[in-house]
Amino acid sequence: MSTTALPLPAAAAPAVASPWRRAGRRLIRQPAGVIGLIIFVGYLAMALFPSLIAPHNPYRSFDGQALKPPGGQFLFGTDEIGRDILSRVIYGARPALEVGFAAVAIGAVIGALTGFAAGYYNNRPANAVMRLWDGVFAVPAVLIGLLLAATFGPGITVVAVAVGVAAAPALARIARAAALAEGGLGYVEAAEALGYRRRRIFFRHVIPNALGSVIVQLALTMAFAILLESALAFLGVSLQPPAASWGAMLADSRSYIGQAWWYGLFPGLAITLLVLGINLLADAARDALDPRSERSA
Amino acid sequence: MRYLASRLLQAVVVVFGVATVMFFLLRAVPGDPAAVIAGPNASPATIAALRAEYHLNQPLLAQYGNWIASLATGHLGTSIAYQEPVSTLIGQNFDPTLQLLVAAVIIGTAIGLALGVIAATHRRKTADVVVSAFTAGTLGMPAFWTGLLLLLVFAVKLHWVPSGGWANVLTSPAAGLRTLVLPAVTLGLGVGVVQARFVRSAMIQALDGDYVRTARAKGASERSVVWKHALRNALLPLVTITGIQVGVLLGGAVVIEEVFNRPGLGSVVATAISNRDYPVVEGVILVLVAAFCLVNLLTDVAYSFIDPRIRR
Numbered sequence: 001m002s003t004t005a006l007p008l009p010a011a012a013a014p015a016v017a018s019p020w021r022r023a024g025r026r027l028i029r030q031p032a033g034v035i036g037l038i039i040f041v042g043y044l045a046m047a048l049f050p051s052l053i054a055p056h057n058p059y060r061s062f063d064g065q066a067l068k069p070p071g072g073q074f075l076f077g078t079d080e081i082g083r084d085i086l087s088r089v090i091y092g093a094r095p096a097l098e099v100g101f102a103a104v105a106i107g108a109v110i111g112a113l114t115g116f117a118a119g120y121y122n123n124r125p126a127n128a129v130m131r132l133w134d135g136v137f138a139v140p141a142v143l144i145g146l147l148l149a150a151t152f153g154p155g156i157t158v159v160a161v162a163v164g165v166a167a168a169p170a171l172a173r174i175a176r177a178a179a180l181a182e183g184g185l186g187y188v189e190a191a192e193a194l195g196y197r198r199r200r201i202f203f204r205h206v207i208p209n210a211l212g213s214v215i216v217q218l219a220l221t222m223a224f225a226i227l228l229e230s231a232l233a234f235l236g237v238s239l240q241p242p243a244a245s246w247g248a249m250l251a252d253s254r255s256y257i258g259q260a261w262w263y264g265l266f267p268g269l270a271i272t273l274l275v276l277g278i279n280l281l282a283d284a285a286r287d288a289l290d291p292r293s294e295r296s297a
Numbered sequence: 298m299r300y301l302a303s304r305l306l307q308a309v310v311v312v313f314g315v316a317t318v319m320f321f322l323l324r325a326v327p328g329d330p331a332a333v334i335a336g337p338n339a340s341p342a343t344i345a346a347l348r349a350e351y352h353l354n355q356p357l358l359a360q361y362g363n364w365i366a367s368l369a370t371g372h373l374g375t376s377i378a379y380q381e382p383v384s385t386l387i388g389q390n391f392d393p394t395l396q397l398l399v400a401a402v403i404i405g406t407a408i409g410l411a412l413g414v415i416a417a418t419h420r421r422k423t424a425d426v427v428v429s430a431f432t433a434g435t436l437g438m439p440a441f442w443t444g445l446l447l448l449l450v451f452a453v454k455l456h457w458v459p460s461g462g463w464a465n466v467l468t469s470p471a472a473g474l475r476t477l478v479l480p481a482v483t484l485g486l487g488v489g490v491v492q493a494r495f496v497r498s499a500m501i502q503a504l505d506g507d508y509v510r511t512a513r514a515k516g517a518s519e520r521s522v523v524w525k526h527a528l529r530n531a532l533l534p535l536v537t538i539t540g541i542q543v544g545v546l547l548g549g550a551v552v553i554e555e556v557f558n559r560p561g562l563g564s565v566v567a568t569a570i571s572n573r574d575y576p577v578v579e580g581v582i583l584v585l586v587a588a589f590c591l592v593n594l595l596t597d598v599a600y601s602f603i604d605p606r607i608r609r
Contacts, residue, residue: 134307135314138586138593140548143566150570150578151322223437230439231552235567250442254556257445258453268442275437 023212026288033284039277046093054087058244067260077262079252085263089270091244096226096274099160099238103225104218106164111171112214118172119179120206121198130176133169141166141228142235149237156229159238163225174217178210212289219282223275230271246271304597308590315586316368316579320361323575351377364579373583374576378569383580386565393463394554394561396473398546400466400481401488406539408489413496413531418523420501428497432490440549444483444556451479461558480557484549488542495538499531506530533604540596547585 017025027033046053055075056062065082068074076086111133118126136144145162152158182188183206191201232238233247241248246267253264331347332339348354352363367374373383416428435443452460458475466473503509504527512526551563562581569577 131310132314135311135318138311138544138589139315139582140544140551140585140589142548142551143582143585146551146566146570147319147322147578147582150573151325227439231441234439234441234552235555247439247441250439250445254445257449261449264442264445264449268439268445271439271442272434272437276433279433279436 023285023288027284030284030287032280033288036277036280036282036284039273040281043093043097043274043277046090047097048094050091050094054084054090056084056087058083058087058091059242060084067256067263069260070262076266077260079249079260079263080256085249085266088244088249089246089266092246092249092267092270093274095156095239095243095245096229096271099156099163099229100222100225100278102157102160103163103167103229104222106161107167107171107221108214108218110164111168112175112218114168115172115175115214116179116202116207116210119176119181119210120183120202122180122183130172133172136165137169139166141224142231145228145232146235146237149232154237154240156239159229159232160225162232163228166228167221167224171214171217171221175210175214178213179206182206182210215289216282216286219278219285223278223282226271226275226278300601301598304594308587308594311590312583312587316365316583317361319579319582320364321357323578324357324360351375368583373580376569376574376577378572378574378577383576386577387562387580387584390560390562390565392465393559394550394563396466396477397480397484397550397553397559397561398543400477401484401546401550402539402543404481404485405488405492405542406535408485409492409496409535410528412489412493414500414523414528416493416497417500417504417531425497428493432493435486435490438487440483440487441552441556443486444480444553447479447483448556463559463561476557476559480553480559483556484546484553487549488539488546491542491545492535492538495534496531499534500527503527503530533600536596536599536603540593543592544589547589 028037050058055073060083062078062082062084065074065078066080068078068082070077074084074086076084076089079085079088114126114129114133118130139147141163144166145159148158148162148165149155188201188205191205192198229238230245230247230250233245234251236248236251238247239245249267250264253260253267256263331344331351331353345354352360355363364374371384373387375381376383376386379386412428412432416425419425448460451457458479461476463476464472466477500523504523506527508530509522509527512522517526550561551567553559554561554563555567562585566578566581568574569581
């Protein structure tokens with residue numbers, strides 16, 4: 001982090017760990033942060049190496065094993081055509097996290113970046129984009145997903161874009177407020193007085209310093225993305241069968257709700273645990289990024 | 298008054314902008330709606346006739362102009378699949394959705410207030426920890442899954458309520474409530490746990506306020522301090538959050554109506570999207586967006602009534 005790019009008065013910090021590293025240390029000192037991290041890493045492992053973790057092939061129908069309750073060789077039971085639900089839940093981590101990461105990336109670029117620009121430059125085009133986000137904010141996120149899926153056909157890419165767009169207004173508002181606050185601080189004025197180009201100040205100083213408050217929102221965006229993807233998959237516009245997707249599994253489970261409680265239980269638990277883990281991580285990150293928490297840490 | 302006018306103008310601009318974006322987006326859809334209505338065995342002549350009937354053969358800008366002009370006079374167009382005015386279709390399906398949303402807001406606010414106040418008055422004690430664990434867990438649950446679980450327990454296993462359908466609460470209250478309770482609790486729970494977090498922090502702030510110390514000093518009972526003095530000041534953020542949550546509710550209703558096989562605007566729009574029934578999709582989404590803008594407008598107005606300092 002090039003936080004010392006400006007000639008600051010000598011009273012500035014002596015050699016200490018960077019603020020990001022200190023925040024990281026505070027993060028892992030909180031139990032909630034550790035639990036969130038463990039959950040998240042676990043899901044990451046499932047998404048990266050599903051074949052090493054899953055006990056069965058998620059697409060294989062075992063003969064005569066349809067709708068078997070949990071137990072024996074099927075820890076989470078089987079679905080209506082005899083596929084292992086545990087394996088399908090494990091394989092479902094990949095599309096969920098793919099949409100999560102893609103939506104965060106899209107939201108960061110179109111939401112956070114435009115918000116930072118609106119806050120720092122505060123000019124007409126930047127503010128026009130903020131008005132656009134006001135408009136997007138008025139459309140319920142599920143409807144954005146349905147609209148884009150109707151336009152470009154169902155699929156995981158369309159869903160990721162839709163989620164990124166739906167998350168952009170909140171990111172833009174938070175980023176704008178953070179950049180606006182930075183712009184009023186002395187160091188930005190000092191850099192301008194020193195004759196640095198505004199673009200350099202924007203990318204080298206305003207964004208790194210305003211990033212803290214946006215990072216938490218980016219984490220929450222991932223949780224939002226996973227929930228929204230599952231809802232869209234439930235409505236049938238995300239990943240198409242036979243791919244394993246938590247939302248689609250829950251949609252299929254509806255027809256067997258009276259006979260196979262496990263079918264509708266485990267995919268939902270998988271979503272809930274992942275979102276819970278991300279939220280815990282985000283909450284811990286919020287506390288860790290707040291320098292005032294140094295004392296208590 | 299001036300404030301209200303500018304907010305109203307803003308809402309109109311938003312609705313208009315959404316209408317425009319949606320119009321061009323839906324026209325980019327591959328697939329000819331005329332061919333969809335005519336069916337797989339229709340002759341090219343029939344399809345051409347249908348295209349002319351729905352003005353689908355006109356240039357895009359002319360279609361857009363026609364549509365905006367008819368919108369301005371309050372016409373939302375005619376459904377291609379049902380051959381009925383979109384406004385009729387919306388009218389027929391409006392009540393189930395409205396009743397669901399109102400019930401969800403009531404249930405959600407009750408949950409949010411109760412949990413938030415309990416957590417704030419028992420700060421860092423067992424009750425606070427239990428409430429925050431409950432809200433954190435519920436925040437992770439997709440609403441449609443909560444709905445499926447409630448359906449499994451209360452409809453399939455216990456047979457307390459039917460697993461779907463709808464009846465009008467106003468004309469047949471008993472049947473109406475039985476079909477309303479599960480979907481409304483499902484939607485309301487999601488809203489309530491979000492509100493609970495805001496109520497908790499607002500209440501904690503209020504309970505630390507000077508006026509609460511004053512109220513205690515003059516001998517007001519703890520109950521009156523909490524529910525009268527502190528809560529009234531903590532209500533402000535709740536109003537804003539509820540307004541924003543209505544957007545979440547509108548989207549949630551689409552999914553929840555699907556879970557409970559309940560008629561409503563959500564299922565109308567879902568069906569219309571798969572039928573490529575543009576006028577219906579556009580009409581319903583516009584109505585939902587307009588409703589959201591209206592609610593937020595009312596929220597702002599309510600806010601300025603509750604807290605005169607905002608009127609400036």
